[in-house]
Amino acid sequence: MSDPLVLIPARMSATRLPGKPLAEIAGEPMIVHVWRRAVAAGIGPVAVAADAPEILQAIERAGGRGVLTRTDHASGSDRIWEAVESLDPEGRHDMVVNVQGDLPTIDPHVIAECITPLADPAVDIATLVATITREEEKTAPSVVKLVGSAVGPGRMRALYFTRATAPWGEGPLFHHIGLYAYRRRSLERFVRLPPSPLEMREKLEQLRALEAGMRIDATLVDTVPLGVDTPEDLERARAMLSGAGEA
DSSP states (O other), rough: OEEEEEEEESSSSEEESSTGOOOOTTTHHHHHHHHHHHHHOOOOOOEEEEESSSHHHHHHTTTEEEEESSOOOOSSHHHHHHHHHOOOOTTOOEEEEETTTOOOTHHHHHHOOOOOGGGGTTOSSSEEEEEOOHHHHOOTTTTTTEEEEETTEEEEEEEEEEOOOOSOOOSSOOEEEEEEEHHHHHHHHHHHSOHHHHHHEEEETTTHHHTTTEEEEEEEEEEEOOOOSSSSHHHHHHHHHHHTTTO
């Protein structure tokens, strides 16, 4: 866990919000806000893995680094693996952190928290969860839930991910936050696996890893960052960051 590489996958062809990485928020493209916050996490070098030159130009104008990747990747995980092979062919970085490019309000501290489970050599992939506090989110299919067992203070081992309301019975439910830290060898293994049956049924990529016997642990954090998927989300992000700079 000595040398992480932080990568931000970004693509122009989002169905609900085309051109999303370059959407203006508080005077800067969204992808630049995410890049700045990933840099502020201070865990390793940061680069954007993009499918369009316009995204790279925006990052380079801000002083960042990017790599152009293929346009036909099925997922952000595939995109960042191409970027890893391009940026670090000698294999110096032993950990890869995948920060989604549509999280312009994410707390840098949360990014740093994601990597902590990888201190345990038994863990292949690390991620984040937050306790669900809003009743409507407990039953919303858009809110992915982690079902797991506590393995220490503020840490859980993932047993399953689902869009359903689970687990049954009294007790907290946990909102999965789609930010991942991989051991480099685990990411390579993951992207070479075929899509799994439960992954295809739930439309949740992380189930591929669990079905293959890989271990995913999650750090419990206080808040869920705003993911920008729709024009309404974009307006919320603009309101949150307006006049706030990078605070």
